[in-house]
Each structure stands twice: as C-alpha cells, then as structure tokens.
Amino acid sequence: MATRRDFVKAAAAGVLFHGCGLAAPAHAQGRRREVMVRGKRVRTIDFHAHCAFPQALELAGQKLGQGVNRRDLVIGDTLEQRLREMDAQGIDMEALSVNAFWYGQPREVAEKIIEIQNEGLAELCAKVPERFVALASVALQFPDLAAKQLEDGVKKLGLRGAGVGGSVNGKELADPMLHPFWKKAEELGVPVFIHPTGTAELKGRLQGSGGLENTIGNPLETTLALSHLIFEGTLDHFPGLKICAAHGGGYLPSYAPRSDHICLTFPERCAAVKLKKQPTEYLKQLYFDALVFTPEALRHLAAQVGSSQLVLGTDHPFPWEKAAVDHIMNTPGLSDAERVAILGGTAARLLGLQST
Numbered sequence: 051m052a053t054r055r056d057f058v059k060a061a062a063a064g065v066l067f068h069g070c071g072l073a074a075p076a077h078a079q080g081r082r083r084e085v086m087v088r089g090k091r092v093r094t095i096d097f098h099a100h101c102a103f104p105q106a107l108e109l110a111g112q113k114l115g116q117g118v119n120r121r122d123l124v125i126g127d128t129l130e131q132r133l134r135e136m137d138a139q140g141i142d143m144e145a146l147s148v149n150a151f152w153y154g155q156p157r158e159v160a161e162k163i164i165e166i167q168n169e170g171l172a173e174l175c176a177k178v179p180e181r182f183v184a185l186a187s188v189a190l191q192f193p194d195l196a197a198k199q200l201e202d203g204v205k206k207l208g209l210r211g212a213g214v215g216g217s218v219n220g221k222e223l224a225d226p227m228l229h230p231f232w233k234k235a236e237e238l239g240v241p242v243f244i245h246p247t248g249t250a251e252l253k254g255r256l257q258g259s260g261g262l263e264n265t266i267g268n269p270l271e272t273t274l275a276l277s278h279l280i281f282e283g284t285l286d287h288f289p290g291l292k293i294c295a296a297h298g299g300g301y302l303p304s305y306a307p308r309s310d311h312i313c314l315t316f317p318e319r320c321a322a323v324k325l326k327k328q329p330t331e332y333l334k335q336l337y338f339d340a341l342v343f344t345p346e347a348l349r350h351l352a353a354q355v356g357s358s359q360l361v362l363g364t365d366h367p368f369p370w371e372k373a374a375v376d377h378i379m380n381t382p383g384l385s386d387a388e389r390v391a392i393l394g395g396t397a398a399r400l401l402g403l404q405s406t
C-alpha cells in the first residue's frame with residue numbers, strides 16, 4: 051500500500067503509479083471532450099485552478115463551507131467530480147494552486163500550513179499525474195522562508211512554481227523585502243502565478259450590491275501588484291521572472307497606454323526609478339490567463355501583451371468560465387498556432403512539461 055510519503059517521493063521523482071493499488075478512475079469511462087485544432091489533438095492546460103486542504107485551513111481558524119472555502123475545493127473528496135468537470139470542459143490538465151489565507155499567520159503556523167498543502171499537492175499530482183500539476187504555496191510574509199519553500203517544493207516535491215497573492219499584509223509584491231523570493235524564483239526558472247486576495251483597504255467603498263469586493267477588488271489588486279512590479283523596477287532587477295497574472299491581469303492591459311503617458315505627461319512622477327523600458331513593454335514579458343470572458347476582451351488582451359503571453363484559465367471549481375476552450379477557439383484573429391499555444395503549449399513550457 052503506497053503511503054503519503056511514497057506519493058510525495060514519487061511526485062518528486064516524476065514516477066507514475068502503476069500497480070500500486072489505485073483503481074483507474076471511473077471518469078475514464080465517461081465522455082471526455084478532446085480538443086482538436088485543424089484535426090490535431092491539442093493538450094489543454096488550465097493555469098488557473100483552485101483547491102484547498104481542510105487541515106491547513108483549520109490551522110488558520112478557517113472552516114470549509116460556502117464561498118471561498120467551497121467544499122468542492124477539496125479534491126481528495128471530489129476527485130471523480132473534478133475530473134468529470136474537466137472532461138466535460140475539455141481540460142486535459144490543471145495547474146493547481148491554493149489561494150493565500152496564511153499571510154497573517156506566525157512563522158511556525160505558516161510553516162505547518164505550507165507543509166500540509168505542498169505535500170498534499172504533490173500527493174494529488176502523483177495520484178493522477180496526467181491530469182494535475184501544482185504550484186507551491188509559500189509563506190510570503192517571511193520571504194527567506196518563502197524562497198526555501200519554493201525551492202523545496204520544486205526540487206523535493208516536483209511542484210512547478212509558486213502561487214502568491216497580490217499583496218502581503220498591506221505590502222506590495224514590489225517591496226524590496228520580497229527580493230529574496232523573486233531572486234529564487236528567477237534562479238529556479240519557475241513560474242509565479244499571482245492571484246488576488248482582494249483589496250481590504252477599500253472595504254468601505256466596495257460594499258453593497260454587485261459583490262464589488264470581488265468584481266472590482268480582485269482585478270484591482272492584480273492591477274496594483276503588476277503596476278508596482280513595473281514602476282518600482284522589480285522586473286528590471288529580475289528580468290528572468292516568469293510571472294503569470296490571474297484574470298487577464300486585471301485592468302492593467304485594458305488601459306495600459308496610460309502607464310506610458312503618465313511618464314510623458316508628468317515626467318517627475320516617474321523620476322524616482324529609472325526604468326529600462328517603457329512601462330507597457332513590460333507587459334510583453336509577463337503572462338496572463340485568458341479569463342476575460344468575451345472574444346473582444348481576449349482579442350484586445352492579445353493585441354496588448356502578445357498572444358505568446360496568454361494561457362488558458364478557468365478558476366475551477368468557481369464557475370466563472372464554463373467554456374474556456376470555446377472562448378479561445380472563437381476569438382477572431384488568432385491563428386491556429388496561436389490557439390494551440392494559448393490552449394496549452396505556452397503553459398506546458400512554463401510548467402516544464404514535456405510536449406506531447
């Protein structure tokens with residue numbers, strides 16, 4: 051009988067589980083949508099997929115229930131359901147990450163939470179290696195620890211990068227305190243997925259109908275995070291970073307030229323940090339998920355940042371986008387090669403997966 055440790059060890063070694071007692075998932079008998087472009091099968095990879103570990107949540111005093119702690123985030127309990135939903139959507143593989151909830155925790159608690167999550171992610175990936183890869187959780191409030199957790203996650207557990215929030219206890223991702231973490235991510239050459247945790251500072255203004263704390267608050271945090279990484283020179287310090295932003299990068303790509311024009315209109319406001327490039331040029335070295343809902347929004351995103359910078363994202367199991375593949379297939383102006391890249395080719399490269 052394979053133990054949890056065996057799973058973790060095997061995940062690190064990239065070992066497939068054959069003859070270890072795991073039954074073939076029943077979903078395999080169901081209908082799996084196979085995505086084709088010009089008659090050729092394409093492997094689709096979802097860069098924006100969530101999961102949770104109740105044991106880790108409990109350490110932070112949180113419980114599974116509704117909302118952001120939905121029960122179907124726990125893949126162990128709902129593996130069949132998760133795979134069925136992926137099959138129906140035509141998603142071959144998910145790159146799993148856990149939304150940050152531990153940035154306010156003391157070091158020992160954060161360490162334990164991360165250990166549970168990263169080992170749990172590795173175990174899950176080892177169990178169904180053809181359907182899941184994962185991004186490590188890191189305790190970003192302790193950047194030295196976060197750097198070590200990322201390195202251990204990648205080297206010992208076979209994880210493919212890191213997932214982080216859009217800020218850390220009110221501090222920006224561009225804060226110099228985080229340089230050790232960015233340095234490690236650059237050195238390892240692995241992607242860092244930025245997923246917002248909201249803008250608590252605007253709580254008062256985001257009340258009322260419309261769920262504005264999410265509707266606006268989440269993309270706004272990503273917009274702020276990316277803008278600071280650009281304007282504070284973090285991307286000049288660490289030009290090899292592979293950053294992927296959730297929700298199409300929030301509002302930044304929709305109104306990107308303003309970031310260039312602030313420096314033209316009020317040069318003194320851009321004088322404190324001398325950038326190597328125009329602000330909008332940095333967007334072409336960042337990556338973005340395609341979770342922007344309409345063909346027109348995706349067309350614009352591709353025009354602004356380059357189709358080579360886009361990856362498929364669903365937010366699964368949150369039902370924001372139930373037709374992510376069709377969305378990419380139906381966006382006008384993309385070539386077949388560009389569609390193949392957005393559907394999975396670019397994500398495979400970022401995640402260090404072998405091409406099929």
Ligand SMILES: [Zn+2]
Nearest residue numbers: 098100245365
């Ligand atoms: Zn999400």
